[in-house]
Amino acid sequence: MKVKIRKGDTVEIVTGRQEDKGKRGEVINVFPEERLIAVQGVNIRTKHQRQVQTKGGRNMDPGRIKYEGPVSISNVMLVCPKCSKAARVGIQRDEAGVHRVCKNCQALID
Secondary structure, X not given: OOOXXXXXXXXXXXXXXXXXXOOEEEEEEEEOOOOEEEEOOOOEEEEEEOOEEOOOOOEEOOEEEEEEOEEEHHHEEEEOOOOOOEEOEEEEEEOOEEEXXXXXXXXXXX
16 A cells, blocks of 8 residues: 655654654654654664774774654654644645645645
8 A cells, every 4th residue: 555654744643652642743764565654753762782893993882872763654644734734645636647635625735
């Protein structure tokens, strides 16, 4: 099934973890095969990195690295740029091509 959310879109978390619910953020990455997306500032994970010596003699810094974990695409809704509300997305076809449409205000999202 085709994913209607693209990289760079603003989305709102509508369900999921209590501390992330209601947050808005920009889509960083989309994984269409797994139906997952990474949203900036949402689902923050911590990876513990140990010190590793590279061939050049430099050391990679150890410590904790924070990154955005993936979120299920069914837990987010696209935010319409015109009406600033979380909206369902429709598809509209015309001579110019295929466009995404906000179901609330009928504005083109592309």
